[in-house]
Amino acid sequence: MPRLGEWDQGRAREIIAANGTLEGPVLPILHALLNEFGHIPEEAIALVASELNLSRAEIHGTVSFYHDFRRQPAGRHVLKLCRAEACQSMNGPRIARDLLQELGIDWGGTTSDGALTVEGVYCLGLCACAPSALYDGEPMGRVDRERLDTVAREARGP
Amino acid sequence: MIRIFISRDSASVSVGSVRIARLVCEEAAVRGLILETALTGSRGLFWLEPLVEVETPGGRIAYGPISPSDVGSLFDADFLTGAEHPLRLGRLEDQPYLARQQRLTFTRCGIVDPLSVEDYEAHGGYAGLRRALSLEPQAIVNEIKLSGLRGRGGAGFPTGIKWDTVLHAQADRKYIVCNADEGDSGTFGDRMLMEGDPFSLIEGMTIAGLAVGAAKGFIYIRSEYPYAYRTMTDAIALATKAGCLGPSLMGSDQAFTLETRLGAGAYICGEETSLLDSLEGKRGMVRAKPPLPAIAGLFGKPTLINNTLSLATVPWILANGGQVYADFGMGRSRGTLPIQLAGNVTRGGLIELAFGATLREIVEDFGGGTATGRPVKAVQVGGPLGAYFPASMLDLPLDYETLAAEKGLLGHGGIVVFDDSVDLSQQARFAFEFCAAESCGKCTPCRVGAVRGVEVMDRIIAGIEPEKNFEVLEDLCTLMTDASLCAMGGLTPLPVMSALTHFPEDFDKAPQVPAAAE
Numbered sequence: 001m002p003r004l005g006e007w008d009q010g011r012a013r014e015i016i017a018a019n020g021t022l023e024g025p026v027l028p029i030l031h032a033l034l035n036e037f038g039h040i041p042e043e044a045i046a047l048v049a050s051e052l053n054l055s056r057a058e059i060h061g062t063v064s065f066y067h068d069f070r071r072q073p074a075g076r077h078v079l080k081l082c083r084a085e086a087c088q089s090m091n092g093p094r095i096a097r098d099l100l101q102e103l104g105i106d107w108g109g110t111t112s113d114g115a116l117t118v119e120g121v122y123c124l125g126l127c128a129c130a131p132s133a134l135y136d137g138e139p140m141g142r143v144d145r146e147r148l149d150t151v152a153r154e155a156r157g158p
Numbered sequence: 159m160i161r162i163f164i165s166r167d168s169a170s171v172s173v174g175s176v177r178i179a180r181l182v183c184e185e186a187a188v189r190g191l192i193l194e195t196a197l198t199g200s201r202g203l204f205w206l207e208p209l210v211e212v213e214t215p216g217g218r219i220a221y222g223p224i225s226p227s228d229v230g231s232l233f234d235a236d237f238l239t240g241a242e243h244p245l246r247l248g249r250l251e252d253q254p255y256l257a258r259q260q261r262l263t264f265t266r267c268g269i270v271d272p273l274s275v276e277d278y279e280a281h282g283g284y285a286g287l288r289r290a291l292s293l294e295p296q297a298i299v300n301e302i303k304l305s306g307l308r309g310r311g312g313a314g315f316p317t318g319i320k321w322d323t324v325l326h327a328q329a330d331r332k333y334i335v336c337n338a339d340e341g342d343s344g345t346f347g348d349r350m351l352m353e354g355d356p357f358s359l360i361e362g363m364t365i366a367g368l369a370v371g372a373a374k375g376f377i378y379i380r381s382e383y384p385y386a387y388r389t390m391t392d393a394i395a396l397a398t399k400a401g402c403l404g405p406s407l408m409g410s411d412q413a414f415t416l417e418t419r420l421g422a423g424a425y426i427c428g429e430e431t432s433l434l435d436s437l438e439g440k441r442g443m444v445r446a447k448p449p450l451p452a453i454a455g456l457f458g459k460p461t462l463i464n465n466t467l468s469l470a471t472v473p474w475i476l477a478n479g480g481q482v483y484a485d486f487g488m489g490r491s492r493g494t495l496p497i498q499l500a501g502n503v504t505r506g507g508l509i510e511l512a513f514g515a516t517l518r519e520i521v522e523d524f525g526g527g528t529a530t531g532r533p534v535k536a537v538q539v540g541g542p543l544g545a546y547f548p549a550s551m552l553d554l555p556l557d558y559e560t561l562a563a564e565k566g567l568l569g570h571g572g573i574v575v576f577d578d579s580v581d582l583s584q585q586a587r588f589a590f591e592f593c594a595a596e597s598c599g600k601c602t603p604c605r606v607g608a609v610r611g612v613e614v615m616d617r618i619i620a621g622i623e624p625e626k627n628f629e630v631l632e633d634l635c636t637l638m639t640d641a642s643l644c645a646m647g648g649l650t651p652l653p654v655m656s657a658l659t660h661f662p663e664d665f666d667k668a669p670q671v672p673a674a675a676e
Contacts, residue, residue, distance in 0.1 A: 122596065
């Protein structure tokens with residue numbers, strides 16, 4: 001995963017301008033800012049609002065509605081574990097609980113070394129290969145305790 | 159040169175298809191063999207994946223499921239000529255799982271290169287659009303009406319009627335929107351199609367544009383599907399370059415352009431009106447209807463919003479005729495249904511069949527029972543808002559009306575299998591928990607009801623005053639069903655009440671014994 005940049009007002013302005021002519025530009029802009037900065041900082045909300053001539057309340061409302069638009073940076077790696085029914089039927093909750101316990105975090109938490117964030121997600125569309133996960137955007141199917149341990153070890157390094 | 163085919167569908171990748179491809183290429187290089195690797199979507203036989211198909215004079219011969227340690231022995235057995243090997247499956251078309259299907263919507267998925275317009279056309283693609291370009295808009299709409307196609311997103315509304323409404327709405331601009339926010343657990347057909355045959359969706363939307371008089375379309379894809387988003391975005395660029403999208407469709411004076419849009423993690427945006435609000439950049443809040451999106455939709459303009467699989471079926475209907483499509487199916491459910499079989503099942507995958515197959519055929523004949531080898535206890539049909547049916551009801555045929563009559567729904571065609579270790583009271587609790595997490599919050603029955611539902615279920619599970627709490631539960635479910643603004647709150651009672659109706663023993667908890675004083 002690339003190192004994510006610090007807040008940069010100029011860069012943010014460029015991103016907003018590059019997407020500003022789209023019909024319904026708010027979500028594409030927020031996604032682009034998320035890609036660039038790893039989260040949606042408070043400064044971004046004010047800037048997007050003023051550049052698009054919308055109120056801060058409107059942008060804040062949009063940002064706070066969606067699970068993806070995190071307000072704080074995540075760990076260096078992100079593991080999304082599916083919590084929906086197909087994965088439940090294949091022992092997903094047990095595997096997830098064990099991993100979280102091992103890492104000493106809850107859903108959405110980041111390990112104390114800042115290496116790994118574990119998030120719950122409702123369905124990745126890998127339901128015929130349950131239980132499933134997404135690790136830094138790459139799909140993982142037929143996940144078991146061992147594979148998750150390996151991922152966690154790799155993420156946290158030596 | 160020898161050609162091999164490997165699936166880059168994200169489910170295939172999730173079980174190691176790309177890794178196997180790399181190992182095969184490395185081993186070939188070591189042995190001085192030159193290979194051409196063609197990347198395709200998946201055929202949807204996921205228990206056989208990762209698999210490799212080899213092009214031979216006798217067709218594509220498949221080998222799978224391959225683990226990294228099998229690669230050497232495949233070369234030793236000369237698998238590149240289609241030779242015998244314990245993992246040799248023969249042609250996938252001859253697998254009963256695939257041979258028994260009627261693949262119309264998924265006819266090309268897993269066969270073609272998803273990012274080649276030429277390959278798409280070589281396999282029958284763009285025949286529908288060519289025909290549509292020669293027809294009057296009303297004639298295109300009539301063809302869809304004749305096909306009997308109903309919305310594959312779950313509501314099952316007749317697609318042709320929706321198209322007719324948008325066609326006759328007067329406005330300076332209209333939009334086509336594809337709902338690819340496939341959030342139901344157990345469903346993956348939209349994802350497979352977008353990753354394996356994206357041009358069929360592009361062609362379907364283009365035809366829709368011609369039919370209703372719209373020149374602009376959006377595909378709203380959930381962010382949990384990064385592969386589908388990339389494939390669709392790339393396919394749109396390729397179709398534009400090939401003149402199949404843009405200011406002059408196939409050299410005609412008709413225009414149509416498409417853009418992908420990424421969701422941001424909100425189940426509710428699969429509800430069409432909240433999807434439209436999300437596209438506009440707002441919170442994904444459900445709108446009250448009327449007005450229908452067909453009259454006042456995206457940016458207040460008449461908007462045709464259809465599910466991915468509805469739109470991707472349109473090219474087949476135009477190319478082969480609405481009546482041919484309508485000849486499949488039963489009752490008022492015409493055509494084929496891409497069923498997605500998932501969860502605790504031996505042979506999970508994509509099963510496209512004419513409406514009317516029974517749950518038993520799907521779960522037992524196709525699926526081979528549970529993956530754990532234990533008895534099937536429940537199947538949930540139609541996603542998180544669908545009912546749980548017991549093993550004794552597996553003879554139900556899959557069509558919209560039959561399932562509705564049994565207080566269930568067909569939804570987007572996902573079926574999740576559970577073995578006898580499942581506790582249906584926990585599943586009922588989860589239905590409320592999910593609704594509480596994903597409710598848009600606009601209407602009170604859903605926003606508050608879901609939270610109260612979790613609390614009531616917790617008391618029932620703990621054995622606290624069960625009779626009183628069952629009464630509260632039923633009252634709450636009635637209220638949510640009758641008073642919620644959309645299907646999220648309105649249908650959450652379906653899994654809850656079906657669990658209670660069909661599996662009462664799971665709710666019969668021992669009364670809580672007060673803890674002894676320390």
